């Protein structure tokens with residue numbers, strides 16, 4: 001049976017002198033095998049939650065555990081994460097950066113090279129393989145970030161705004177990449193571009209002010225707006241108040 005990534009009693013805040021509490025006892029489990037859309041208004045805590053789930057940030061209280069294992073190195077090894085801000089590695093070409101990401105994630109150099117060569121074409125950056133990653137456009141850098149998250153073997157995949165700033169053709173490409181992925185532990189996609197993933201999502205979770213406001217299927221989200229045919233964007237806007245999004 002697939003392992004579940006579970007957050008239990010999660011508390012986290014930024015800053016020491018005047019802490020800004022983002023979560024105070026949050027419970028949430030990523031649904032194994034499902035694609036879950038993580039929605040919420042700006043500042044709701046989506047990026048922070050993804051950073052806690054992959055072990056990038058440490059909770060101040062509570063645990064994140066995959067299949068019952070909560071050591072940070074287990075999370076880092078098994079949970080792949082594409083951050084909202086993808087960084088170019090100074091001095092490396094696009095292909096070198098992707099190979100390096102694979103090696104950092106535990107692949108041998110040879111395996112990293114093989115996987116990087118495949119993925120660079122899948123994210124349509126084949127013609128940029130020899131270009132310094134620092135020279136990529138914002139959308140190209142996001143696609144490199146997606147490839148970096150996919151280069152390793154993981155059981156859970158967390159994507160923070162994977163289609164932000166992409167042109168329509170590249171958005172479609174990301175949709176088709178997502179459709180071809182199978183991860184035992186599940187995939188979580190945080191986005192404001194809700195329509196980009198219409199028809200591709202099994203579950204929806206809505207965060208607002210650090211609390212889980214909804215966790216269910218897209219149809220159940222529609223039902224909260226009194227209309228099971230409502231789009232996810234319409235139901236989400238009705239839930240959190242259209243003007244605040």
Ligand SMILES: Nc1ncnc2c1ncn2[C@@H]1O[C@H](COP(=O)(O)OP(=O)(O)OP(=O)(O)O)[C@@H](O)[C@H]1O
Pocket residue numbers: 014015020022040041042043044045046047048049
């Ligand atoms: N590095 C940081 N230092 C201090 N506060 C931070 C930091 N990162 C985020 N925050 C604060 O934590 C809260 C949650 O931010 P987070 O980025 O997780 O929200 P989000 O839902 O991803 O927002 P968005 O949709 O705008 O990307 C916000 O109030 C934000 O100001």
